[in-house]
Amino acid sequence: MKIAVMKEVHAGENRVPLIPATVEKLVKLGAEVVVETGVGLSCRFEDSAYTDVGATIGEDRQELLKSSDIILRLRKPPVEEIGLMKKEALHISYLDPFNEEPLVKAMVEAGVNGVSLEMIPRTTIAQKMDVLSSQANLGGYIAVILGAEQLDKILPMMTTPAGTIKPATVFIIGVGVAGLQAIATARRLGARVEAFDTRPVVEEQVKSLGAKFVKVDLGETGQTKDGYAVQLTPEQMEMQKQGMAKACAKADIVITTAQLFGRPAPRIVDRAMIEQMKPGSVIVDMAVETGGNVEGSELDKIVEIAGVKVVGLGNLPGRVAETASQVYSANLGNFIEHFWNKETKQFDLNVEDDIIKGSLITHNGEIFSEMYKSIMNK
The missing domain is CATH 3.40.50.720 (NAD(P)-binding Rossmann-like Domain)
Known part of the structure; x- marks a missing residue:
């Protein structure tokens, strides 16, 4: 053959x-x-x-x-x-x-x-x-490296004769394979790491990697007779967005990882959320090739929106x-x-x-x- x-x-x-x-x-x-x-x-x-x-x-x-x-x-x-x-x-x-x-x-x-x-x-x-997991794993690693490269601060805490340098904060949205590797990589580089996912069951995994799980109180979410989470109400979706916006505003680097197989990526970070972030902070949109999680991100470009760098580089695994x-x-x-x-x-x-x-x-x-x-x- x-x-x-x-x-x-x-x-x-x-x-x-x-x-x-x-x-x-x-x-x-x-x-x-x-x-x-x-x-x-x-x-x-x-x-x-x-x-x-x-x-x-x-x-x-x-x-x-x-x-x-x-x-x-x-x-x-x-x-x-x-x-x-x-x-x-x-x-x-x-x-x-x-x-x-x-x-x-x-x-x-x-x-x-x-x-x-x-x-x-x-x-x-x-x-x-x-192949999706193996490549996403590498993508999560590269996303942190790109974010660190674009940030004009160092990630780890340092105690120096000139004083103590505080660690940078990295906020990761989506705790799948890419998100978990991003958490692990950011922690290895010495950052303070927070992560959010719509599935509360991943909280233990986030904590096991030394990161903080951002909880958003959505009230009663319930589940179907088959054990699946019911669809969030518009009110719950707005509460979720506000919770993420607070975490983004505190972060130096935000990494979005949410992708839907066969469909456009969900819009997670809009311009209003970007405008609340600190000038000089960085967002890495890992879903830019399928439509993007971040409003205004552009494929294979790094753009600046309201003083925030939005990194939309494609094929992250291809960089290694x-x-x-x-x-x-x-x-x-x-x-x-x-x-x-x-x-x-x-x-x-x-x-x-x-x-x-x-x-x-x-x-x-x-x-x-x-x-x-x-x-x-x-």
Whole structure:
């Protein structure tokens, strides 16, 4: 079974889909791995590093797409390349399917089986394949580094002959994978850290990292018969906003992490909240690529609003491309190994498996994902 590893063509993308260590792992499984020439150069992996572990180099991109059984990338493919792939080829990468309807349609028409790595279910067995978590973890780290770089203060407390320097305060909104790493990184750098999340159950995690959990008394929130939190009333949402505004006003750095898969990011910080913040403070909007959490943030720009720097730089994991490629490659390798039949030396596309059910978007010339069908048909 021939596996092709494609060079990334997205402008500014320095991450690579597979590093030599993972290629070696796939070769040992019995796969024929062909990497496009120059695939690893952005992370200083020469072609020879891949051939040394058993891969071959493909110099003709179109021929590589036409002849391969499995095609691996990091970013979603250009639509015009879908038709080059052979029928029933398996394409694995980020796909952003809910925002890329023409891409999904092209895969259906070409009979290409498309796996969207973002949609791998977050189960215990799938943790080792979870690209969203591994990249968000690095994004949270970089967000703090960017915030510290833009702030004209130091983060830690220092006692000096000239007096004591107070620590900076970092406020993190959203305590998922990115938020937790941001908390840990800011604490390591010596900042005083506060965090907020709409889920009170994460308070223990926040405290375990040495940060303060910002509580906003929303009154009775209740839950449904299935145990889910009921939707907040407009009054409760306003109370939540006011609570966050107070924390933002005290902070030197605010980091927003809230993203909704397949939908625009929620607006969390508006201009009125920014105007209450101290001049010289910094906001890092980690959701800028999907619409932004912060009013006025701009993709790949640092703008100043009412004396506050708003950092809207995209692809934060790409700023530590070597490490990001290492973990993405491991996730991808684990995904392939999990479904690899060692006897036949073939990838077993088991459509009854929960991981495949969650992540396979197109199969045999049809839309396969029930989630995709239900959301797109609304």
